Amino acid sequence: MQATFKVHRYDPEAGGKPTSQPYTLDLPDDATILDGLFKIRDELDGTLAFRASCNRGFCGECTLRINRGGRLACMTRVATAKNKDGEITVEPARFARVLKDLVYDVDRQLWQKIKAVEPWLQPNGGVQPEHEHIVPDEQLRAVRNAMKCYYCGLCDDGCSVIPFDNTFLGPAALTKAYRFIADPRDHAQAHRLRLVGEPKGMWDCVHCYEADEHCPRGIDPTARIIDIREKAVAMGIKSGATNPQVARHYDSFAASVKKTGWLDEGRLAVETWGMTRLFGLLPVAWRALRRGKLPIPYLHRKRPGAERISEIFKKAERRPS
Amino acid sequence: MPKHSVLIVGAGISGMRAALAAKERGSDVALISKVHPLRTAGGTSQGGVNAAVRDGDSAELHATDTVRGGDYLADQDAVALLTGAARRAVITLDHWGVPFNRDASGRLDARGLSGATRPRACFVDDMTGHAVVQVLHEQVLKAAIPTYDEWMVTKLLVEDGACVGVVALELASGKLEAFTANAVVLATGGCARVYEPTGAAYGVTGDGVALAYRAGAPLTDMEMVQFHPLGIKGSGMILTDALLGLGAHLVNGSGERFALKHAPTLGERAPRDVVARAAEEEIVSGRVEFVALDLRHLNGDDLKLKLPLTSNIIKTQAGVDPAKDTIPVRPVAHRTMGGIRVDSDGATGVAGLYATGGCAATGVHGASGLAGNWLTEALVFGERAGLAAAQQPARSEKGIDAKLTEERNRIAKIMDKPAGSERAGVIRSELGRAMRRHVGPVRDASGLQEAAKKVSELSARYRQAGVTNKGQRYNYELAAFLEVESLLTVGEVTVAAAGFREESRGAHVRQDRPARDDAKWLAHSVASFRLDGPAMAAKPVVITKWKPEGRRY
Numbered sequence: 024m025q026a027t028f029k030v031h032r033y034d035p036e037a038g039g040k041p042t043s044q045p046y047t048l049d050l051p052d053d054a055t056i057l058d059g060l061f062k063i064r065d066e067l068d069g070t071l072a073f074r075a076s077c078n079r080g081f082c083g084e085c086t087l088r089i090n091r092g093g094r095l096a097c098m099t100r101v102a103t104a105k106n107k108d109g110e111i112t113v114e115p116a117r118f119a120r121v122l123k124d125l126v127y128d129v130d131r132q133l134w135q136k137i138k139a140v141e142p143w144l145q146p147n148g149g150v151q152p153e154h155e156h157i158v159p160d161e162q163l164r165a166v167r168n169a170m171k172c173y174y175c176g177l178c179d180d181g182c183s184v185i186p187f188d189n190t191f192l193g194p195a196a197l198t199k200a201y202r203f204i205a206d207p208r209d210h211a212q213a214h215r216l217r218l219v220g221e222p223k224g225m226w227d228c229v230h231c232y233e234a235d236e237h238c239p240r241g242i243d244p245t246a247r248i249i250d251i252r253e254k255a256v257a258m259g260i261k262s263g264a265t266n267p268q269v270a271r272h273y274d275s276f277a278a279s280v281k282k283t284g285w286l287d288e289g290r291l292a293v294e295t296w297g298m299t300r301l302f303g304l305l306p307v308a309w310r311a312l313r314r315g316k317l318p319i320p321y322l323h324r325k326r327p328g329a330e331r332i333s334e335i336f337k338k339a340e341r342r343p344s
Numbered sequence: 345m346p347k348h349s350v351l352i353v354g355a356g357i358s359g360m361r362a363a364l365a366a367k368e369r370g371s372d373v374a375l376i377s378k379v380h381p382l383r384t385a386g387g388t389s390q391g392g393v394n395a396a397v398r399d400g401d402s403a404e405l406h407a408t409d410t411v412r413g414g415d416y417l418a419d420q421d422a423v424a425l426l427t428g429a430a431r432r433a434v435i436t437l438d439h440w441g442v443p444f445n446r447d448a449s450g451r452l453d454a455r456g457l458s459g460a461t462r463p464r465a466c467f468v469d470d471m472t473g474h475a476v477v478q479v480l481h482e483q484v485l486k487a488a489i490p491t492y493d494e495w496m497v498t499k500l501l502v503e504d505g506a507c508v509g510v511v512a513l514e515l516a517s518g519k520l521e522a523f524t525a526n527a528v529v530l531a532t533g534g535c536a537r538v539y540e541p542t543g544a545a546y547g548v549t550g551d552g553v554a555l556a557y558r559a560g561a562p563l564t565d566m567e568m569v570q571f572h573p574l575g576i577k578g579s580g581m582i583l584t585d586a587l588l589g590l591g592a593h594l595v596n597g598s599g600e601r602f603a604l605k606h607a608p609t610l611g612e613r614a615p616r617d618v619v620a621r622a623a624e625e626e627i628v629s630g631r632v633e634f635v636a637l638d639l640r641h642l643n644g645d646d647l648k649l650k651l652p653l654t655s656n657i658i659k660t661q662a663g664v665d666p667a668k669d670t671i672p673v674r675p676v677a678h679r680t681m682g683g684i685r686v687d688s689d690g691a692t693g694v695a696g697l698y699a700t701g702g703c704a705a706t707g708v709h710g711a712s713g714l715a716g717n718w719l720t721e722a723l724v725f726g727e728r729a730g731l732a733a734a735q736q737p738a739r740s741e742k743g744i745d746a747k748l749t750e751e752r753n754r755i756a757k758i759m760d761k762p763a764g765s766e767r768a769g770v771i772r773s774e775l776g777r778a779m780r781r782h783v784g785p786v787r788d789a790s791g792l793q794e795a796a797k798k799v800s801e802l803s804a805r806y807r808q809a810g811v812t813n814k815g816q817r818y819n820y821e822l823a824a825f826l827e828v829e830s831l832l833t834v835g836e837v838t839v840a841a842a843g844f845r846e847e848s849r850g851a852h853v854r855q856d857r858p859a860r861d862d863a864k865w866l867a868h869s870v871a872s873f874r875l876d877g878p879a880m881a882a883k884p885v886v887i888t889k890w891k892p893e894g895r896r897y
């Protein structure tokens with residue numbers, strides 16, 4: 024089987040611009056993209072840099088963009104990836120800094136962010152040293168599901184926030200935080216929820232669900248972020264120490280819907296930011312006004328059926344969380 | 345020049361376990377590794393970690409199965425140590441956060457793996473190693489143990505017969521740096537990449553084995569290579585043998601369950617060496633490429649629940665719907681029982697040099713390691729090696745600068761040499777295929793002679809080879825070039841050891857010597873480095889209470 028690999032080549036220290044270099048290869052029918060990359064390096068071009076380790080889809084090391092989609096090179100067959108002209112594009116992850124060719128800065132993109140969530144079990148010491156924790160298996164299933172993660176970073180690669188703010192912790196690190204928050208053997212839940220509740224943490228997620236679309240392991244990182252947000256609210260930890268507006272936003276949102284049946288955006292802005300901070304938002308208001316998105320005068324009326332919505336709230340509040 | 349009390353080479357399961365133990369002793373310990381810890385090879389271990397945690401099981405039964413599985417080549421004192429410490433090793437992992445599957449009462453569950461008479465493998469779905477690697481790395485972060493990621497060790501620094509550090513190549517920059525330490529622990533993994541195809545990770549090239557051997561530490565049982573019966577098509581991916589534990593069948597072209605001919609009672613659940621050899625014989629006698637793995641009689645939902653990752657691999661990589669069709673499989677090189685000969689504390693015989701995990705031979709696996717014992721070994725002996733290394737005294741650092749310069753010159757020479765027409769990658773492939781053909785699950789004297797000839801031809805060609813990539817940054821061609829040197833050393837010793845052992849035992853099957861010979865060969869092969877090739881010797885196996893008897897499964 025013949026295929027042409029169009030491979031991203033770039034050496035930032037040598038200067039110049041990234042190029043796409045074509046290599047035409049003869050490969051066995053069952054070859055993977057990784058087999059092809061090794062053939063290039065072994066036989067055609069020793070200067071090509073790429074990472075690989077387990078060759079079994081377990082370690083995440085050979086995560087690349089193949090035909091513009093995030094994939095593991097070792098788990099992607101050449102025969103299915105090539106287009107009708109026999110071509111395949113091979114590139115590094117989208118937002119990470121390229122170090123050379125297909126090697127990119129995973130440390131800054133992923134490892135440092137994961138480190139920031141205190142990724143180790145913090146047990147309460149109540150367990151007997153000679154025995155395992157006695158825990159129902161159902162409770163550990165969620166932990167195992169999150170630990171299927173092989174740190175490919177594709178959730179971060181698909182994330183809608185990271186392209187605008189690469190200091191956002193991102194779905195991979197937040198899933199790592201979830202792994203401990205969901206673990207019945209961990210006893211630092213409140214501390215962890217405050218930690219990831221700080222700015223650049225879970226409240227910066229815009230729940231676009233791209234992470235779930237991109238995760239090759241079916242972990243659904245967005246759903247996990249929502250799980251820990253709900254846990255935080257249920258425990259009364261609606262924000263970190265430095266972003267109290269998150270909790271105010273949460274409470275104001277709920278209060279206005281409860282009272283009027285729908286969201287009172289004016290009240291939300293005032294209650295979230297306070298009058299002083301609100302002045303800072305005047306340019307935004309001005310632009311909204313010019314585009315006809317801010318009705319003047321601003322009047323917020325009760326929706327028809329608001330009483331019934333209010334009833335729902337009361338019922339929910341009576342139910343133990 | 346970075347300086348630590350203990351330097352661990354390799355940040356996989358055994359290396360991280362050793363580092364945590366040394367740290368617990370208060371030692372200034374660091375890890376240095378070719379790949380990031382979370383990308384290391386132990387993460388592919390699926391089946392489980394063996395420990396007698398269930399009612400009706402005991403360390404004694406675990407030891408009996410291990411000794412028998414190893415065809416009586418295991419050192420029984422080491423086996424007793426392993427099985428005696430296994431339970432505590434698993435409990436420690438649970439306390440650190442490994443989410444082991446639980447039974448209905450919330451206690452540790454265990455599954456049956458091949459060669460075990462009881463369900464004994466504590467497991468995390470079908471990603472046990474993956475979970476263990478993550479949790480050990482979590483603890484390494486917690487303990488703030490420094491890790492030098494993507495540094496490849498190219499040389500051991502030995503002064504006056506003692507190891508005082510290493511020289512390593514930073515892949516990112518291409519610079520060579522000396523690291524000094526009171527003790528160096530090699531935890532570089534096995535050597536199965538000397539075969540092609542193999543289920544082993546790309547980095548499993550026997551670097552530590554070759555480094556220690558050339559530094560004067562003897563290697564042992566290098567002829568003992570475990571072939572995994574469930575290699576699927578392609579470049580060597582394997583399926584977990586937990587499938588066989590769940591009742592999967594292996595059948596030949598006429599639909600016969602051939603494993604029953606070799607193991608009438610356990611059939612496919614016999615140890616890997618028995619099943620792999622049975623499959624190899626079918627493949628050779630039937631002149632076919634594969635035998636068939638049949639899952640069609642198993643409950644598909646159950647399979648998906650218990651082995652979710654495996655179900656996915658079958659679908660996407662074997663391209664088979666296991667409810668409708670069989671999966672073509674063949675034996676591929678998986679683990680190496682042999683390695684650097686160590687005592688129960690990981691000491692190699694070279695002062696200050698320790699070894700653990702895949703690169704070390706503690707003697708617990710004998711002639712065939714049981715599924716699930718590999719992780720236990722890495723944890724139990726990794727901890728012991730870390731503790732022992734932490735107690736080493738400081739040594740003189742005289743002469744290190746000269747040795748670093750010498751190593752820089754050696755690498756510069758490789759870089760400066762015209763590349764010529766030989767490529768190290770091609771040599772690696774030829775070596776791997778020759779090893780599979782002549783030193784596979786079934787061997788004989790004439791094949792081994794062929795193999796010896798091929799290895800020396802390839803070594804000669806290697807000396808002519810160079811690298812085409814003259815760049816400094818991320819020069820993986822240079823790294824691979826250095827790995828091929830390790831592989832050639834491993835190949836040479838493996839072939840010599842396979843010729844030396846004139847009997848069949850466990851994973852070592854000689855067609856020309858088909859019987860086990862307890863009178864002569866209750867002994868380990870030991871290979872010592874000589875300039876003209878390995879010097880082979882035999883060392884008696886330690887036998888305490890399990891008297892050798894026939895192995896019937």
